[in-house]
Amino acid sequence: MSASAVLLGGVFMLAAGAALAQTIAATPTGVSASTFSTDLMQLYRESRLEDPRVLASYAQAQAGKEHQREAMGALFPQVSLNAGTNRIHQESDLVEQSYDSENYSLVLRQYLYNKTAWENYQKFKSLARQSESQALDAQAEATVDLAERYFTALAAEDELELVRAERRTTQKSLDRVNALYEKQLAMITDQLDLKARVDLLAAQELDAQNQASISREALAEIVGRPVKEKLNRIRDDVQLRVSAQSLETWVREGIALNPALKANESGVEAAGAALRSGKGGHYPTLSLTLSAQQTNEGYNNALAPRTDSYVAGIGVQVPLYSGGSTSARVRGLYQDQITAEQELEAIRRRVVKEITSAYLTANSSGEKISASRNALASAQLSRVAAEKALDYGMVNAVDVLTSVRNEFRARRDLLKTQYEFVTNVLTLNRWAGKLPAESVESVNGWLSPGSSSQKLTSP
Known part of the structure; x- marks a missing residue:
């Protein structure tokens, strides 16, 4: 160049x-x-x-x-209120009668031990x-x-x-x-x-x-x-x-x-x-149940004086066999x-x-x-x-x-x-x-x- x-x-x-x-x-x-x-x-x-x-x-x-x-x-506690009224007609050799019955209940259930619910x-x-x-x-x-x-x-x-x-x-x-x-x-x-x-x-x-x-x-x-x-x-x-x-x-x-x-x-x-x-x-479940009930209905739906019942109980439920479904689910x-x-x-x-x-x-x-x-x-x-x-x-x-x-x-x-x-x-x-x-x-x-x-x- x-x-x-x-x-x-x-x-x-x-x-x-x-x-x-x-x-x-x-x-x-x-x-x-x-x-x-x-x-x-x-x-x-x-x-x-x-x-x-x-x-x-x-x-x-x-x-x-x-x-x-x-x-x-x-x-938590499970609380339910139930109320009901019935019209009852009874006939026997001695008497024939019709009357109304009433039933009221309040139930509280608390699980004390429930592994399924806790883990859920x-x-x-x-x-x-x-x-x-x-x-x-x-x-x-x-x-x-x-x-x-x-x-x-x-x-x-x-x-x-x-x-x-x-x-x-x-x-x-x-x-x-x-x-x-x-x-x-x-x-x-x-x-x-x-x-x-x-x-x-x-x-x-x-x-x-x-x-x-x-x-x-x-x-x-x-x-x-x-x-x-x-x-x-x-x-x-x-x-x-x-x-x-x-x-x-x-x-x-x-x-x-x-x-x-x-x-x-x-x-x-x-x-x-x-x-x-x-x-x-x-696993078994353990629960506490408290209930109060008022009714005027007795044995065999007979009319009875009003009764107030109060119950406290502890229940245990033990599963024994469910057809193998529980084991399969696990x-x-x-x-x-x-x-x-x-x-x-x-x-x-x-x-x-x-x-x-x-x-x-x-x-x-x-x-x-x-x-x-x-x-x-x-x-x-x-x-x-x-x-x-x-x-x-x-x-x-x-x-x-x-x-x-x-x-x-x-x-x-x-x-x-x-x-x-x-x-x-x-x-x-x-x-x-x-x-x-x-x-x-x-x-x-x-x-x-x-x-x-x-x-x-x-x-």
Whole structure:
């Protein structure tokens, strides 16, 4: 390569850098420069009141508490009041008579020992805790789903703006080639290549518009209303990094706090209590009975003076044989317990896997963001240089198209990496048992209504 060629190339690079600095300072940034009226935290608050999954989880937890209270009732005294009146007609060889009889009784029964009822209460107490944990897990899952849809909507709008910006940029190159072609300084193939790319981008813009509308509808499904507001974007001045905690710490916290894991632990406890309740069918029951009765009916329905009776007794009921049903029920409940234990082990392994995957992916995305920013800066310089070189006939339209594609590919990669990072942070918090509101609040601090994002549009 001659010294003049090297010098000329250096001049082109300096001109490209100067032109890029001027366009960045002077060009509006499109969607990323707008002021947005809603953010992730606001939509999260709305979803707590509108998302059917969240509302169902609240009802499920409340139902669990009521079932526990129902089972507790069997341990308390059972009181019943009975009243009745009869019209009696009697005939005999000596007398024929009709009269009314009355009977009133109040009975109180209290179990002193009933293993089946006690263990049944323990089962429903564990099931109530399981319902609460399942509700928390459902809410955490709904939170991650909301965030994914939020950033999917942002990504769809990014894609729309990027396609429009790439089409404008390619159109400018086409206009430049048309001008050169009129001066017989460009080939017809360059003109046709650029025209084909502009037409293709116009078709892609229609598809991007459709995807943006679909992503907004996905948000509306959760919050229960059309989401027309602009969405806050990730700020440029924040360093996206995972907590300094080690992976082992995250896993340890997840094992201790994850609501899905806690729900399965309660499920194992409930299965154990159900097994003990089934075995209680072999045990005797001991009960105390207190009763008071008033009646004017005597032996053989004969009319008698009013009698008040007060009885206190202790009864023992010993099961001897029930056709083998009690033993079969116990064997079935034992298998249910083994099933619950295996489900617990499965969810424990999944917690470890999900935390590890989210942690490593988030860390990788955080490191990739810096590299993507550098790649974008280089791609911008390359594109500007290619456009300048086209004016001097040093490159053809294919080279310009390649540089434009590389720039917008870098823009897409950067935005995608940022959204993947934030989503993985929320996923990590979910499986580690962090409260959904706290997770959303921390991520929401990375968003700003005035954020310029990564300058989606191109000069």
